[in-house]
Amino acid sequence: MKLTKRMLQFAFLLLLSISCVLSSSQPEKPFIQCLLHQSDDPTISNIIYTPKNSSYSSILNFYIQNLRFTSPETPKPKLILTPVHESQIQAAIYCSKIHGLQIRIRSGGHDYEGSSYISEVPFLLLDMFNFRSISVDLESQSAWVGAGATIGETYYAIHKKNSSFSFAAGNRPTLGIGGHISGGGCGPLVREYGLAADNVIDARLIDVNGRILDRESMGEDLFWAIRGGMGANFGVILAYKIRLIEVPEKVIAFKVRRTLEQNATKLVHKWQFVAPKLPRRLIVLLKIDSVVSNDRSGGKTIQASFLSVFRGDADELLQVMEEYFPELGVMKEDLKEMSWIQYFAFYDDHPIEDIVQILTSRVSTSKSYLKAKSDFVQKPIPEEGIEKIWEKLFEEDPLAAQLQWTPFGGKMDEISESETPFPHRAGNSFIMFEAIFWNGTDSSLAQKHVNWIRELHDVIGQYVDKNPRGAYADYRDLDLGVNNVGETSVEQARVWGETYFKKNFDRLVYVKTRVDPDNFFKNEQSIPSRLAHFSS
Helix, strand or coil, X not given: CCCCHHHHHHHHHHHHHHHHHHHHHCCHHHHHHHHHXXXXXXXXXXXXXXXXXXXXXXXXXXXXXXXXXXXXXCCCCCEEECCCCHHHHHHHHHHHHHHCCEEEEECCCCCCCCCCCXXXXXXXXXXXXXXXXXXXXXXXXXXXXECXXXXXXXXXXXXXXXXXXXXXXXCCCCCEHHHHHHHCCCCCCHHHHCCCHHHEEEEEEECCCCCEECHHHXXXXXXXXXXXCXXXXXXXXXXXXXXXXXXXXXXXXEEEXXXXXXXXXXXXXXXXXXXXXXXXXXXXXXXXXXXXXCCCCCCEEEEEEEEEEECCCHHHHHHHHHHHCHHHCCCHHHEEEECCCCHHHHCCCCCHHHHHHHHHCCCCCCCEEEEEEEEEECCCCCHHHHHHHHHHHHCCCCCCEEEEEEECCHHHHCCCCXXXXXXXXXXXXXXXXXXEEEXXXXXXXXXXXXXXXXXXXXXXXXXXXXXXXXXXXXXXXXXXXXXXXCCCCHHHHHHHHHHHHCCXXXXXXXXXXXXXXXXCCCCCCCCCCHHHHHHC
Protein backbone atom coordinates (compact mmCIF):
# COMPACT_ATOMS: atom_id res chain seq x y z
CA MET A 1 0.00 0.00 0.00
CA LYS A 2 1.33 3.42 -0.95
CA LEU A 3 1.63 6.14 1.71
CA THR A 4 0.19 9.46 0.71
CA LYS A 5 2.17 12.68 1.17
CA ARG A 6 -0.13 13.69 4.04
CA MET A 7 0.42 10.31 5.76
CA LEU A 8 4.21 10.67 5.39
CA GLN A 9 4.04 14.12 6.94
CA PHE A 10 1.97 12.78 9.82
CA ALA A 11 4.39 9.90 10.41
CA PHE A 12 7.35 12.29 10.41
CA LEU A 13 5.65 14.61 12.92
CA LEU A 14 4.76 11.63 15.13
CA LEU A 15 8.36 10.40 15.17
CA LEU A 16 9.56 13.93 15.86
CA SER A 17 7.19 14.36 18.79
CA ILE A 18 8.22 10.97 20.25
CA SER A 19 11.85 12.00 19.93
CA CYS A 20 11.16 15.29 21.69
CA VAL A 21 9.34 13.53 24.53
CA LEU A 22 12.21 11.09 24.99
CA SER A 23 14.73 13.91 24.91
CA SER A 24 12.83 15.93 27.49
CA SER A 25 12.35 12.95 29.80
CA GLN A 26 15.96 11.84 29.44
CA PRO A 27 17.86 15.03 28.53
CA GLU A 28 21.15 13.59 29.72
CA LYS A 29 21.41 11.22 26.74
CA PRO A 30 21.44 13.84 23.96
CA PHE A 31 23.53 16.05 26.24
CA ILE A 32 26.22 13.37 26.55
CA GLN A 33 26.18 12.81 22.79
CA CYS A 34 26.58 16.56 22.30
CA LEU A 35 29.42 16.69 24.81
CA LEU A 36 31.29 13.87 23.12
CA HIS A 37 30.76 15.50 19.74
CA GLN A 38 31.93 18.92 20.91
CA SER A 39 35.11 17.72 22.55
CA ASP A 40 38.24 16.56 20.78
CA ASP A 41 39.42 14.99 24.05
CA PRO A 42 38.91 11.19 24.00
CA THR A 43 39.11 11.11 27.82
CA ILE A 44 36.07 13.33 28.31
CA SER A 45 33.92 10.27 29.05
CA ASN A 46 35.99 9.82 32.21
CA ILE A 47 34.50 12.96 33.75
CA ILE A 48 30.83 12.05 33.12
CA TYR A 49 28.85 10.30 35.87
CA THR A 50 25.21 9.26 35.62
CA PRO A 51 23.14 7.48 38.27
CA LYS A 52 24.09 4.22 36.56
CA ASN A 53 27.77 4.73 37.44
CA SER A 54 28.85 2.97 40.63
CA SER A 55 30.76 6.05 41.82
CA TYR A 56 27.94 8.55 41.11
CA SER A 57 26.61 8.63 44.70
CA SER A 58 30.01 8.85 46.32
CA ILE A 59 31.03 11.79 44.12
CA LEU A 60 27.71 13.54 44.73
CA ASN A 61 27.76 13.09 48.51
CA PHE A 62 31.49 13.51 49.16
CA TYR A 63 31.36 17.32 49.21
CA ILE A 64 27.89 17.71 50.72
CA GLN A 65 28.55 19.17 54.18
CA ASN A 66 24.89 19.51 55.22
CA LEU A 67 23.41 16.03 55.64
CA ARG A 68 19.89 17.43 55.18
CA PHE A 69 20.54 17.13 51.45
CA THR A 70 21.69 13.51 51.28
CA SER A 71 18.21 12.01 51.67
CA PRO A 72 16.63 9.92 48.86
CA GLU A 73 13.95 12.62 48.45
CA THR A 74 16.48 15.33 47.58
CA PRO A 75 16.47 16.05 43.81
CA LYS A 76 19.59 14.60 42.20
CA PRO A 77 21.49 15.74 39.10
CA LYS A 78 20.86 13.92 35.85
CA LEU A 79 24.62 13.71 35.57
CA ILE A 80 27.76 15.01 37.24
CA LEU A 81 30.69 16.51 35.37
CA THR A 82 34.09 16.76 37.04
CA PRO A 83 36.03 18.75 34.42
CA VAL A 84 39.81 18.87 34.31
CA HIS A 85 40.12 21.20 31.30
CA GLU A 86 38.49 24.53 30.53
CA SER A 87 37.34 23.23 27.15
CA GLN A 88 35.17 20.64 28.89
CA ILE A 89 33.34 23.41 30.76
CA GLN A 90 32.86 25.33 27.51
CA ALA A 91 31.38 22.22 25.90
CA ALA A 92 29.10 21.68 28.91
CA ILE A 93 27.71 25.22 28.67
CA TYR A 94 27.11 24.89 24.93
CA CYS A 95 25.36 21.52 25.21
CA SER A 96 23.31 22.57 28.26
CA LYS A 97 21.86 25.48 26.32
CA ILE A 98 20.92 23.24 23.41
CA HIS A 99 19.40 20.42 25.45
CA GLY A 100 17.72 22.33 28.26
CA LEU A 101 19.75 21.11 31.21
CA GLN A 102 20.29 23.63 33.98
CA ILE A 103 23.84 23.88 35.36
CA ARG A 104 24.60 23.99 39.08
CA ILE A 105 28.20 24.82 40.00
CA ARG A 106 29.83 23.43 43.15
CA SER A 107 33.24 24.46 44.44
CA GLY A 108 33.09 23.32 48.05
CA GLY A 109 29.81 22.09 49.44
CA HIS A 110 29.31 24.40 52.44
CA ASP A 111 26.27 25.85 50.69
CA TYR A 112 23.83 25.78 53.62
CA GLU A 113 20.77 25.36 51.38
CA GLY A 114 22.34 23.06 48.78
CA SER A 115 21.53 25.37 45.85
CA SER A 116 24.88 24.61 44.23
CA TYR A 117 23.99 20.94 43.82
CA ILE A 118 20.16 20.72 44.00
CA SER A 119 17.45 21.79 41.57
CA GLU A 120 13.77 21.03 41.02
CA VAL A 121 14.29 21.01 37.24
CA PRO A 122 16.54 18.65 35.22
CA PHE A 123 20.12 19.70 35.84
CA LEU A 124 23.75 18.71 35.73
CA LEU A 125 26.22 19.27 38.51
CA LEU A 126 29.46 20.91 37.42
CA ASP A 127 31.80 19.93 40.23
CA MET A 128 34.94 22.06 40.18
CA PHE A 129 37.09 20.10 42.64
CA ASN A 130 39.72 19.30 39.97
CA PHE A 131 40.33 23.02 39.45
CA ARG A 132 42.42 23.46 42.56
CA SER A 133 45.88 24.44 41.39
CA ILE A 134 47.56 27.16 43.47
CA SER A 135 50.42 29.24 42.07
CA VAL A 136 52.13 31.57 44.55
CA ASP A 137 54.23 34.51 43.30
CA LEU A 138 56.18 36.05 46.19
CA GLU A 139 57.65 38.80 44.03
CA SER A 140 54.21 40.29 43.31
CA GLN A 141 52.81 39.08 46.66
CA SER A 142 49.92 37.38 44.91
CA ALA A 143 48.62 33.91 44.05
CA TRP A 144 46.34 32.37 41.45
CA VAL A 145 43.98 29.93 43.18
CA GLY A 146 41.65 27.52 41.39
CA ALA A 147 37.96 27.82 42.28
CA GLY A 148 37.88 24.21 43.49
CA ALA A 149 40.71 24.67 46.01
CA THR A 150 39.81 24.96 49.68
CA ILE A 151 40.95 27.86 51.82
CA GLY A 152 42.88 25.31 53.89
CA GLU A 153 44.82 24.19 50.83
CA THR A 154 45.38 27.85 49.96
CA TYR A 155 46.71 28.70 53.42
CA TYR A 156 49.02 25.68 53.33
CA ALA A 157 50.36 26.37 49.80
CA ILE A 158 51.17 29.96 50.75
CA HIS A 159 52.76 28.88 54.03
CA LYS A 160 54.97 26.32 52.29
CA LYS A 161 56.19 28.99 49.89
CA ASN A 162 56.82 31.53 52.64
CA SER A 163 55.44 31.36 56.18
CA SER A 164 55.45 35.17 56.40
CA PHE A 165 52.41 35.41 54.11
CA SER A 166 48.79 34.31 54.18
CA PHE A 167 45.39 35.35 52.81
CA ALA A 168 42.44 37.18 54.37
CA ALA A 169 39.79 34.43 54.27
CA GLY A 170 37.65 32.34 56.61
CA ASN A 171 38.18 30.09 59.62
CA ARG A 172 36.92 26.82 58.09
CA PRO A 173 39.69 25.07 56.08
CA THR A 174 37.22 23.01 54.01
CA LEU A 175 35.47 26.04 52.52
CA GLY A 176 35.78 26.12 48.73
CA ILE A 177 37.54 29.23 47.43
CA GLY A 178 35.10 29.70 44.54
CA GLY A 179 31.99 30.09 46.67
CA HIS A 180 33.70 31.68 49.67
CA ILE A 181 35.17 34.62 47.75
CA SER A 182 32.22 35.14 45.46
CA GLY A 183 29.96 35.76 48.48
CA GLY A 184 32.42 37.97 50.33
CA GLY A 185 34.56 35.77 52.59
CA CYS A 186 34.77 36.84 56.25
CA GLY A 187 37.59 35.69 58.54
CA PRO A 188 40.04 36.55 61.33
CA LEU A 189 41.84 39.24 59.30
CA VAL A 190 38.66 41.12 58.44
CA ARG A 191 39.32 44.05 60.79
CA GLU A 192 42.72 44.85 59.24
CA TYR A 193 42.36 43.73 55.61
CA GLY A 194 38.64 43.38 54.95
CA LEU A 195 36.96 40.43 53.27
CA ALA A 196 38.53 37.85 51.00
CA ALA A 197 36.70 39.53 48.09
CA ASP A 198 38.39 42.82 48.99
CA ASN A 199 41.74 41.17 48.35
CA VAL A 200 41.06 39.80 44.86
CA ILE A 201 42.99 41.52 42.07
CA ASP A 202 42.04 39.42 39.04
CA ALA A 203 39.87 36.48 38.06
CA ARG A 204 39.24 34.01 35.23
CA LEU A 205 35.70 33.12 34.26
CA ILE A 206 33.83 31.31 31.47
CA ASP A 207 30.75 33.26 30.46
CA VAL A 208 27.46 32.10 28.97
CA ASN A 209 28.96 32.26 25.47
CA GLY A 210 31.89 30.04 26.41
CA ARG A 211 34.45 32.84 26.40
CA ILE A 212 37.32 32.70 28.88
CA LEU A 213 37.64 36.14 30.43
CA ASP A 214 40.05 37.82 32.82
CA ARG A 215 39.62 41.16 34.56
CA GLU A 216 40.67 43.18 31.54
CA SER A 217 38.44 41.35 29.05
CA MET A 218 35.41 40.98 31.33
CA GLY A 219 35.43 44.65 32.33
CA GLU A 220 35.14 46.28 35.72
CA ASP A 221 31.37 45.81 36.10
CA LEU A 222 31.55 42.02 35.89
CA PHE A 223 34.76 41.92 37.94
CA TRP A 224 32.92 43.95 40.59
CA ALA A 225 29.94 41.58 40.56
CA ILE A 226 31.85 38.34 41.12
CA ARG A 227 33.55 39.66 44.26
CA GLY A 228 30.61 39.42 46.64
CA GLY A 229 27.62 39.10 44.30
CA MET A 230 27.90 35.28 44.00
CA GLY A 231 29.98 34.37 40.97
CA ALA A 232 27.71 31.52 39.82
CA ASN A 233 25.13 34.19 38.85
CA PHE A 234 27.35 35.30 35.99
CA GLY A 235 29.42 32.36 34.76
CA VAL A 236 31.78 29.61 35.87
CA ILE A 237 34.60 30.96 38.03
CA LEU A 238 37.85 29.20 37.11
CA ALA A 239 40.28 30.97 39.45
CA TYR A 240 40.88 34.07 41.52
CA LYS A 241 44.11 36.02 41.79
CA ILE A 242 44.48 37.01 45.42
CA ARG A 243 46.63 39.54 47.26
CA LEU A 244 48.90 38.00 49.90
CA ILE A 245 48.91 39.40 53.43
CA GLU A 246 52.00 39.61 55.64
CA VAL A 247 51.73 37.71 58.95
CA PRO A 248 54.29 37.34 61.77
CA GLU A 249 56.13 34.09 62.35
CA LYS A 250 54.34 33.66 65.68
CA VAL A 251 50.95 34.88 66.93
CA ILE A 252 49.29 34.78 70.35
CA ALA A 253 45.85 33.23 70.80
CA PHE A 254 43.51 32.64 73.69
CA LYS A 255 40.18 30.97 74.30
CA VAL A 256 38.49 32.12 77.50
CA ARG A 257 35.17 30.51 78.42
CA ARG A 258 32.64 32.02 80.80
CA THR A 259 29.24 30.66 81.88
CA LEU A 260 26.19 32.45 83.27
CA GLU A 261 27.51 31.72 86.75
CA GLN A 262 30.72 33.53 85.72
CA ASN A 263 28.94 36.68 84.59
CA ALA A 264 28.59 35.68 80.90
CA THR A 265 25.62 37.94 80.22
CA LYS A 266 27.39 41.13 81.25
CA LEU A 267 30.59 40.06 79.48
CA VAL A 268 28.71 39.40 76.23
CA HIS A 269 27.02 42.78 76.58
CA LYS A 270 30.35 44.55 77.13
CA TRP A 271 31.99 42.65 74.24
CA GLN A 272 29.69 44.44 71.80
CA PHE A 273 31.17 47.82 72.79
CA VAL A 274 34.78 46.59 72.91
CA ALA A 275 35.38 44.13 70.05
CA PRO A 276 34.83 46.55 67.11
CA LYS A 277 37.15 49.13 68.72
CA LEU A 278 40.17 46.94 69.49
CA PRO A 279 43.49 47.45 67.65
CA ARG A 280 43.24 46.01 64.14
CA ARG A 281 45.90 43.37 64.77
CA LEU A 282 43.57 41.83 67.35
CA ILE A 283 40.24 40.07 66.83
CA VAL A 284 38.13 38.60 69.62
CA LEU A 285 35.38 36.37 68.24
CA LEU A 286 32.49 35.20 70.37
CA LYS A 287 31.00 31.70 70.28
CA ILE A 288 27.87 31.05 72.34
CA ASP A 289 26.39 27.64 73.23
CA SER A 290 24.11 26.12 75.80
CA VAL A 291 26.02 23.44 77.75
CA VAL A 292 25.50 21.08 80.67
CA SER A 293 26.10 22.90 83.92
CA ASN A 294 29.15 21.94 85.99
CA ASP A 295 27.27 22.20 89.28
CA ARG A 296 26.21 18.51 89.10
CA SER A 297 22.56 19.50 88.89
CA GLY A 298 22.31 18.12 85.37
CA GLY A 299 20.88 21.43 84.28
CA LYS A 300 21.98 23.70 81.45
CA THR A 301 23.85 26.95 81.32
CA ILE A 302 25.11 29.33 78.67
CA GLN A 303 28.78 29.26 77.77
CA ALA A 304 30.38 32.23 76.03
CA SER A 305 33.76 31.48 74.46
CA PHE A 306 35.93 34.51 73.73
CA LEU A 307 38.33 33.37 71.00
CA SER A 308 41.19 35.64 70.04
CA VAL A 309 44.25 35.79 67.79
CA PHE A 310 46.74 38.66 68.02
CA ARG A 311 49.56 39.49 65.65
CA GLY A 312 51.94 40.71 68.33
CA ASP A 313 53.54 39.46 71.56
CA ALA A 314 51.99 38.21 74.78
CA ASP A 315 52.83 41.19 76.97
CA GLU A 316 51.30 43.61 74.50
CA LEU A 317 48.15 41.53 74.26
CA LEU A 318 47.74 41.49 78.04
CA GLN A 319 48.12 45.28 78.11
CA VAL A 320 45.50 45.72 75.39
CA MET A 321 43.01 43.43 77.12
CA GLU A 322 43.57 45.16 80.45
CA GLU A 323 42.94 48.52 78.81
CA TYR A 324 39.89 47.60 76.73
CA PHE A 325 38.28 44.60 78.44
CA PRO A 326 39.57 44.05 82.00
CA GLU A 327 36.27 42.42 83.00
CA LEU A 328 37.15 39.34 80.93
CA GLY A 329 40.13 38.68 83.18
CA VAL A 330 42.54 37.29 80.58
CA MET A 331 45.65 35.90 82.32
CA LYS A 332 49.09 35.06 80.99
CA GLU A 333 48.36 31.35 81.42
CA ASP A 334 45.42 31.73 79.00
CA LEU A 335 47.74 32.73 76.15
CA LYS A 336 49.18 30.28 73.63
CA GLU A 337 51.92 31.01 71.12
CA MET A 338 51.63 29.37 67.70
CA SER A 339 52.23 29.93 64.00
CA TRP A 340 49.55 31.76 62.03
CA ILE A 341 48.30 28.63 60.27
CA GLN A 342 48.10 26.71 63.58
CA TYR A 343 45.44 29.16 64.69
CA PHE A 344 42.97 27.42 62.35
CA ALA A 345 43.35 24.20 64.33
CA PHE A 346 43.12 26.08 67.64
CA TYR A 347 39.92 27.80 66.44
CA ASP A 348 38.10 24.46 66.21
CA ASP A 349 39.63 22.83 69.31
CA HIS A 350 41.94 20.58 67.29
CA PRO A 351 45.57 19.88 68.28
CA ILE A 352 47.71 22.54 66.63
CA GLU A 353 50.30 19.84 65.82
CA ASP A 354 47.79 18.34 63.34
CA ILE A 355 47.55 21.52 61.29
CA VAL A 356 48.92 20.09 58.00
CA GLN A 357 46.31 17.33 57.98
CA ILE A 358 43.59 19.80 58.96
CA LEU A 359 44.46 22.26 56.19
CA THR A 360 44.86 19.65 53.45
CA SER A 361 41.74 17.61 54.25
CA ARG A 362 39.08 18.59 51.74
CA VAL A 363 36.00 17.59 53.72
CA SER A 364 34.86 18.17 57.26
CA THR A 365 35.11 15.27 59.68
CA SER A 366 32.00 16.49 61.52
CA LYS A 367 29.21 16.60 58.95
CA SER A 368 25.76 17.07 60.42
CA TYR A 369 22.20 18.13 59.68
CA LEU A 370 21.88 21.88 60.04
CA LYS A 371 19.95 25.04 59.34
CA ALA A 372 21.68 28.43 59.52
CA LYS A 373 20.81 32.12 59.46
CA SER A 374 22.68 35.41 59.76
CA ASP A 375 22.31 38.99 60.90
CA PHE A 376 24.31 42.21 60.94
CA VAL A 377 24.11 44.04 64.25
CA GLN A 378 24.44 47.82 64.31
CA LYS A 379 23.66 48.75 67.92
CA PRO A 380 24.56 46.70 71.00
CA ILE A 381 21.84 44.28 72.04
CA PRO A 382 20.68 45.24 75.57
CA GLU A 383 21.06 42.79 78.42
CA GLU A 384 17.34 42.00 78.41
CA GLY A 385 17.63 41.10 74.72
CA ILE A 386 20.62 38.86 75.42
CA GLU A 387 18.61 37.10 78.14
CA LYS A 388 15.77 36.49 75.64
CA ILE A 389 18.33 34.82 73.35
CA TRP A 390 19.48 32.65 76.27
CA GLU A 391 15.87 31.58 76.88
CA LYS A 392 15.60 30.34 73.30
CA LEU A 393 18.94 28.52 73.50
CA PHE A 394 17.75 26.68 76.61
CA GLU A 395 14.90 25.17 74.57
CA GLU A 396 17.40 23.09 72.60
CA ASP A 397 19.69 20.29 73.75
CA PRO A 398 23.16 21.29 74.97
CA LEU A 399 25.57 22.10 72.11
CA ALA A 400 22.82 21.68 69.50
CA ALA A 401 22.58 25.40 68.77
CA GLN A 402 25.45 27.80 68.28
CA LEU A 403 25.88 31.51 67.74
CA GLN A 404 29.10 33.05 66.47
CA TRP A 405 29.62 36.79 66.52
CA THR A 406 32.48 38.23 64.43
CA PRO A 407 33.34 41.90 65.07
CA PHE A 408 33.84 44.41 62.29
CA GLY A 409 35.20 47.94 62.66
CA GLY A 410 38.71 48.84 61.52
CA LYS A 411 39.17 48.35 57.78
CA MET A 412 35.51 47.50 57.30
CA ASP A 413 34.55 51.03 58.34
CA GLU A 414 36.78 52.46 55.61
CA ILE A 415 35.44 50.53 52.60
CA SER A 416 32.45 51.99 50.77
CA GLU A 417 29.19 50.01 50.63
CA SER A 418 29.45 50.07 46.84
CA GLU A 419 33.11 49.03 46.57
CA THR A 420 31.97 45.41 46.10
CA PRO A 421 28.47 43.89 46.14
CA PHE A 422 28.91 43.15 49.88
CA PRO A 423 27.37 46.30 51.43
CA HIS A 424 27.47 45.59 55.18
CA ARG A 425 30.40 47.82 56.10
CA ALA A 426 30.50 50.98 58.25
CA GLY A 427 27.82 51.09 60.90
CA ASN A 428 27.80 47.33 61.45
CA SER A 429 29.39 46.29 64.75
CA PHE A 430 29.41 42.57 64.05
CA ILE A 431 28.01 39.76 61.95
CA MET A 432 26.00 37.08 63.74
CA PHE A 433 25.94 33.45 62.57
CA GLU A 434 23.03 31.43 63.96
CA ALA A 435 22.90 27.65 63.52
CA ILE A 436 21.13 24.56 64.78
CA PHE A 437 22.68 21.10 64.39
CA TRP A 438 21.07 17.69 64.82
CA ASN A 439 21.44 14.03 63.92
CA GLY A 440 18.79 11.78 62.44
CA THR A 441 16.71 11.63 59.31
CA ASP A 442 13.28 11.98 60.93
CA SER A 443 11.42 14.74 59.07
CA SER A 444 9.39 15.84 62.10
CA LEU A 445 12.62 16.25 64.09
CA ALA A 446 14.12 18.32 61.27
CA GLN A 447 11.03 20.53 61.10
CA LYS A 448 11.13 21.05 64.87
CA HIS A 449 14.70 22.33 64.71
CA VAL A 450 14.04 24.48 61.64
CA ASN A 451 11.02 26.05 63.36
CA TRP A 452 13.12 26.71 66.44
CA ILE A 453 15.83 28.64 64.59
CA ARG A 454 13.20 30.67 62.79
CA GLU A 455 11.80 31.62 66.20
CA LEU A 456 15.29 32.51 67.43
CA HIS A 457 15.75 34.64 64.32
CA ASP A 458 12.52 36.47 65.17
CA VAL A 459 13.80 37.20 68.67
CA ILE A 460 17.10 38.56 67.32
CA GLY A 461 15.16 40.58 64.76
CA GLN A 462 13.92 42.86 67.55
CA TYR A 463 17.46 44.20 67.98
CA VAL A 464 18.78 44.73 64.44
CA ASP A 465 18.08 47.33 61.76
CA LYS A 466 15.34 46.61 59.25
CA ASN A 467 14.23 47.96 55.85
CA PRO A 468 15.92 45.78 54.86
CA ARG A 469 17.16 43.49 57.58
CA GLY A 470 20.61 42.37 56.50
CA ALA A 471 21.87 38.85 55.78
CA TYR A 472 25.15 37.41 54.49
CA ALA A 473 25.07 35.86 51.01
CA ASP A 474 27.70 33.26 51.96
CA TYR A 475 25.21 32.00 54.59
CA ARG A 476 22.47 31.38 52.04
CA ASP A 477 18.99 31.25 53.59
CA LEU A 478 16.02 30.36 51.39
CA ASP A 479 13.60 31.53 54.09
CA LEU A 480 14.34 35.05 52.85
CA GLY A 481 12.59 34.33 49.54
CA VAL A 482 13.15 32.31 46.39
CA ASN A 483 12.86 32.74 42.65
CA ASN A 484 10.26 31.04 40.49
CA VAL A 485 11.12 27.81 38.71
CA GLY A 486 10.65 29.77 35.51
CA GLU A 487 11.54 33.42 35.13
CA THR A 488 11.48 35.78 38.09
CA SER A 489 10.85 39.51 38.05
CA VAL A 490 13.41 41.89 39.47
CA GLU A 491 10.87 43.11 42.03
CA GLN A 492 10.17 39.58 43.26
CA ALA A 493 13.89 38.86 43.62
CA ARG A 494 14.39 42.20 45.35
CA VAL A 495 12.70 40.73 48.46
CA TRP A 496 15.73 38.55 49.21
CA GLY A 497 18.23 40.42 46.99
CA GLU A 498 18.26 43.65 48.98
CA THR A 499 18.65 41.65 52.18
CA TYR A 500 22.01 40.41 50.92
CA PHE A 501 23.10 43.32 48.74
CA LYS A 502 21.04 46.40 49.74
CA LYS A 503 21.35 49.13 47.04
CA ASN A 504 23.97 47.06 45.19
CA PHE A 505 21.20 44.71 44.06
CA ASP A 506 20.23 47.01 41.18
CA ARG A 507 23.78 47.15 39.86
CA LEU A 508 23.97 43.35 40.03
CA VAL A 509 20.75 43.18 37.96
CA TYR A 510 22.34 45.54 35.44
CA VAL A 511 25.45 43.35 35.16
CA LYS A 512 23.37 40.17 34.91
CA THR A 513 21.20 41.64 32.15
CA ARG A 514 24.29 42.62 30.19
CA VAL A 515 26.36 39.42 30.52
CA ASP A 516 23.62 36.74 30.81
CA PRO A 517 20.47 38.31 29.30
CA ASP A 518 18.62 34.99 28.93
CA ASN A 519 19.26 34.05 32.56
CA PHE A 520 21.11 30.82 31.77
CA PHE A 521 22.98 30.71 35.09
CA LYS A 522 20.32 30.58 37.78
CA ASN A 523 19.26 29.00 41.05
CA GLU A 524 16.75 29.62 43.83
CA GLN A 525 18.44 32.90 44.74
CA SER A 526 20.16 34.04 41.57
CA ILE A 527 20.21 37.57 40.24
CA PRO A 528 17.49 37.90 37.55
CA SER A 529 17.92 39.41 34.11
CA ARG A 530 15.51 42.15 33.16
CA LEU A 531 15.51 40.98 29.54
CA ALA A 532 14.73 37.36 30.42
CA HIS A 533 11.66 38.35 32.40
CA PHE A 534 10.53 40.83 29.74
CA SER A 535 10.83 38.23 26.97
CA SER A 536 8.87 35.66 28.97
